[in-house]
Amino acid sequence: MGGAAAPRPNKRVTINDVARTAGVSTTAVSKVLNNAYGVSPRMQEKVRAAIAELGYRPHAAARGMRGRTYTIGVLLDNVRNAFFADILDGIREELSSTEYTVLIGAAGFEPDQQSRVIRSMVDRQMDGLILIAPGTPRPEVLATAASTPTVVIGHHDSADTHDSVADADDIGAGLVVDHLVGLGHRDIALVSAPGSKAAQWRRTPEIVLTDGYTEAMRRHGLEQHLQVHHAAYSDEGGFKAGLTLLTAERRPTAIMTGADVAALGIYRAAHELALRIPEDVSLVGYNNTALAALAPVQLTSVDQAGPDMGSAAARMLIERVEGRRDRAQRTTMTPRLVQRASTAAPRGR
Amino acid sequence: MGGAAAPRPNKRVTINDVARTAGVSTTAVSKVLNNAYGVSPRMQEKVRAAIAELGYRPHAAARGMRGRTYTIGVLLDNVRNAFFADILDGIREELSSTEYTVLIGAAGFEPDQQSRVIRSMVDRQMDGLILIAPGTPRPEVLATAASTPTVVIGHHDSADTHDSVADADDIGAGLVVDHLVGLGHRDIALVSAPGSKAAQWRRTPEIVLTDGYTEAMRRHGLEQHLQVHHAAYSDEGGFKAGLTLLTAERRPTAIMTGADVAALGIYRAAHELALRIPEDVSLVGYNNTALAALAPVQLTSVDQAGPDMGSAAARMLIERVEGRRDRAQRTTMTPRLVQRASTAAPRGR
DNA sequence: GGGGTTTTGTGAAACGTTCCCCATAAGCGA
DNA sequence: TCGCTTATGGGGAACGTTTCACAAAACCCC
Numbered sequence: 075m076g077g078a079a080a081p082r083p084n085k086r087v088t089i090n091d092v093a094r095t096a097g098v099s100t101t102a103v104s105k106v107l108n109n110a111y112g113v114s115p116r117m118q119e120k121v122r123a124a125i126a127e128l129g130y131r132p133h134a135a136a137r138g139m140r141g142r143t144y145t146i147g148v149l150l151d152n153v154r155n156a157f158f159a160d161i162l163d164g165i166r167e168e169l170s171s172t173e174y175t176v177l178i179g180a181a182g183f184e185p186d187q188q189s190r191v192i193r194s195m196v197d198r199q200m201d202g203l204i205l206i207a208p209g210t211p212r213p214e215v216l217a218t219a220a221s222t223p224t225v226v227i228g229h230h231d232s233a234d235t236h237d238s239v240a241d242a243d244d245i246g247a248g249l250v251v252d253h254l255v256g257l258g259h260r261d262i263a264l265v266s267a268p269g270s271k272a273a274q275w276r277r278t279p280e281i282v283l284t285d286g287y288t289e290a291m292r293r294h295g296l297e298q299h300l301q302v303h304h305a306a307y308s309d310e311g312g313f314k315a316g317l318t319l320l321t322a323e324r325r326p327t328a329i330m331t332g333a334d335v336a337a338l339g340i341y342r343a344a345h346e347l348a349l350r351i352p353e354d355v356s357l358v359g360y361n362n363t364a365l366a367a368l369a370p371v372q373l374t375s376v377d378q379a380g381p382d383m384g385s386a387a388a389r390m391l392i393e394r395v396e397g398r399r400d401r402a403q404r405t406t407m408t409p410r411l412v413q414r415a416s417t418a419a420p421r422g423r
Numbered sequence: 424m425g426g427a428a429a430p431r432p433n434k435r436v437t438i439n440d441v442a443r444t445a446g447v448s449t450t451a452v453s454k455v456l457n458n459a460y461g462v463s464p465r466m467q468e469k470v471r472a473a474i475a476e477l478g479y480r481p482h483a484a485a486r487g488m489r490g491r492t493y494t495i496g497v498l499l500d501n502v503r504n505a506f507f508a509d510i511l512d513g514i515r516e517e518l519s520s521t522e523y524t525v526l527i528g529a530a531g532f533e534p535d536q537q538s539r540v541i542r543s544m545v546d547r548q549m550d551g552l553i554l555i556a557p558g559t560p561r562p563e564v565l566a567t568a569a570s571t572p573t574v575v576i577g578h579h580d581s582a583d584t585h586d587s588v589a590d591a592d593d594i595g596a597g598l599v600v601d602h603l604v605g606l607g608h609r610d611i612a613l614v615s616a617p618g619s620k621a622a623q624w625r626r627t628p629e630i631v632l633t634d635g636y637t638e639a640m641r642r643h644g645l646e647q648h649l650q651v652h653h654a655a656y657s658d659e660g661g662f663k664a665g666l667t668l669l670t671a672e673r674r675p676t677a678i679m680t681g682a683d684v685a686a687l688g689i690y691r692a693a694h695e696l697a698l699r700i701p702e703d704v705s706l707v708g709y710n711n712t713a714l715a716a717l718a719p720v721q722l723t724s725v726d727q728a729g730p731d732m733g734s735a736a737a738r739m740l741i742e743r744v745e746g747r748r749d750r751a752q753r754t755t756m757t758p759r760l761v762q763r764a765s766t767a768a769p770r771g772r
Numbered sequence: 773g774g775g776g777t778t779t780t781g782t783g784a785a786a787c788g789t790t791c792c793c794c795a796t797a798a799g800c801g802a
Numbered sequence: 803t804c805g806c807t808t809a810t811g812g813g814g815a816a817c818g819t820t821t822c823a824c825a826a827a828a829c830c831c832c
Contacts, residue, residue, distance in 0.1 A: 088788055099812045104790055112810055134547040135487025136788035139817045143484065145547065153511055153527075154713070159502045162529060170536075175543040178502075178527040180511060187519075194524040198483040198494065198547075309713065338717055364503065364658065368687055437818055448782045453820055461780055485818035488787045 087128045096124035138199035147195035148178045150206040156363035157380050164384020185209045196222055202391040212274040223394035225387045230277035237390045238404040241378040243279050244286030246409035250358050251290035253411055254328045257419045261299050263326035265315045268304040283332050312339020320347050327420040334359035334366045337373055352418035362412050372415035379407050436477045445473035487548035496544035497527045499555040505712035506729050513733020534558045545571055551740040561623040572743035574736045579626035586739045587753040590727040592628050593635030595758035599707050600639035603677045606768045612650040612675035614664045632681050661688020669696050676769040683708035683715045686722055701767035711761050721764035728756050
């Protein structure tokens with residue numbers, strides 16, 4: 075048979091094999107891999123050659139036992155929200171040139187399930203976490219952030235343990251109200267997500283959005299026209315909200331929502347009630363997802379620059395992971411109104 | 424200060440701590456954790472109590488060095504395809520009651536990127552992989568499957584190293600053609616994805632769909648009306664295809680597509696050309712995603728039971744991971760036509 | 773009660789990395 | 803040439819788990 079030193083056939087090639095082939099120590103190989111200090115060009119070359127020859131790939135689990143795993147975890151509730159896809163694009167783009175791998179946990183809407191996924195990620199020694207609008211209780215997120223670099227996207231609560239990226243939803247709401255008032259509307263209803271009661275976040279996007287709406291309406295002297303309706307950000311949630319609002323005694327002439335998908339549900343409700351948009355009711359979405367642009371919907375919406383949020387989050391996270399910064403940081407994006415065909419002057423004007 | 428045995432403050436609690444607390448060996452704890460053979464009820468109880476008391480959680484990376492990681496990786500190209508979300512729901516549902524965690528890799532459309540993500544998952548010692556319509560060259564997938572249990576969703580090529588779940592796309596195409604012919608159409612065009620040339624898959628969903636279409640048209644004696652157009656399964660891809668087809672000299676009276684999202688692109692093109700659907704052109708999607716049902720689109724589509732495909736894939740994968748089966752298996756789903764408002768008899772009839 | 777089998781438990785060796793600490797070599801100023 | 807600093811490389815101990823091999827105890831059937 076072959077010599078004892080011959081690599082066994084179906085065995086994974088390890089750092090030891092590389093070291094043996096290159097005729098150096100495993101320490102040296104490790105140093106090259108992590109381009110650490112104290113490695114001569116000649117050594118570099120020898121090791122790289124051996125790596126290429128053997129097709130060596132570092133064993134992530136083994137790495138996880140000591141140092142980094144080069145894995146970034148992204149938590150989101152559901153994959154259907156097109157806005158999250160925009161954020162993901164930004165994250166991927168930012169990280170595509172690095173060695174890090176992005177893995178996504180789709181946890182569903184239940185806070186328990188989300189906690190479970192977050193714990194899983196921590197157990198897997200991920201180097202950093204990006205949590206998109208987590209429904210998990212805030213203390214839990216803070217505890218996680220204390221041990222693993224974390225960026226929270228969406229919530230406006232800031233903390234000194236994690237970084238944050240958020241959209242100025244209050245300004246966004248203001249843009250919408252201004253636009254609608256400019257068209258002549260006064261009865262402007264807001265459909266927003268129900269506040270996640272027990273989670274102890276005080277400045278969720280919904281809350282900030284509602285505040286912005288309230289403030290803007292007040293600014294225009296329309297405080298007695300305030301009307302806030304809570305609904306899940308889904309087609310079904312929007313549909314129900316739409317039926318309620320549009321059959322109410324005092325029907326709003328315009329409805330603004332916190333998510334495009336909910337706006338589409340309202341669209342469906344209007345359709346069912348034989349109300350035309352924008353002739354009978356103006357409708358505004360939020361997030362400017364691909365849905366909003368889709369013919370024949372053509373939904374006026376608010377653009378949040380999802381990809382930019384994603385890449386900002388990724389950039390901040392890597393800074394933390396690599397220890398280049400240790401103070402919490404917060405990035406706020408400025409929203410922009412995208413006017414399409416779902417808004418017009420109210421009829422009776 | 425305190426005794427040497429006191430657990431250090433900021434240290435992760437390990438299996439050793441549990442063993443010490445319970446007064447047993449680490450082996451015993453490990454056995455309890457993996458409910459292996461040879462552990463008395465009394466032992467069970469002691470160990471579980473210690474685990475609960477200390478709040479112990481197994482270190483996934485350490486597990487990865489020896490045995491399982493209890494992680495299932497799902498590869499998909501992009502998160503925006505609502506059909507994938509359906510599949511994911513099925514996977515999550517099937518696995519929710521188990522100890523496994525599902526992590527998603529969104530790799531983009533580039534085969535290189537997809538390969539990279541697959542390798543990452545293997546490096547991370549994932550217990551099993553579900554690949555949704557991978558664009559990676561087939562030999563690479565086979566090589567991966569040889570070492571890690573793998574289920575391929577979508578492609579009809581079967582192999583003895585991996586399990587497969589697919590939809591009978593040929594039958595689906597037949598259903599659509601039958602439906603359209605029944606309404607009186609003869610000029611029925613198909614918009615399908617361009618074949619991924621170099622990847623060496625011979626029976627991708629596109630190919631099977633096209634075959635089914637061709638066969639069905641032939642069955643109705645319409646071979647000279649065959650018209651296949653290739654376009655990316657995206658809004659933009661559909662839009663371009665729509666412009667081309669609908670401005671052609673011999674305009675089809677019906678267009679069927681391989682994906683709802685492409686159908687919506689065609690819808691947009693029709694809109695732009697001032698053609699009404701279904702009055703001027705009938706339109707059929709595929710996959711019956713949430714998009715198809717969205718008002719005011721109401722797209723006739725083909726339901727593929729995405730959640731069922733996902734749960735079947737997950738079930739098969741776990742069987743393999745846990746070694747309960749070692750022969751490759753293949754599950755084929757039967758599609759169902761969902762008739763909505765986008766199809767009608769052609770005008771000139 | 774003697775031989776067997778089965779059950780229950782343990783010690784210790786992996787698994788593939790990283791990184792602390794040390795040894796040696798090389799460079800350099802006097 | 804001496805003593806010092808700096809650059810380069812290696813030995814070997816972790817990291818937290820699983821599992822192999824084995825020992826001890828318990829049971830069982832004549």
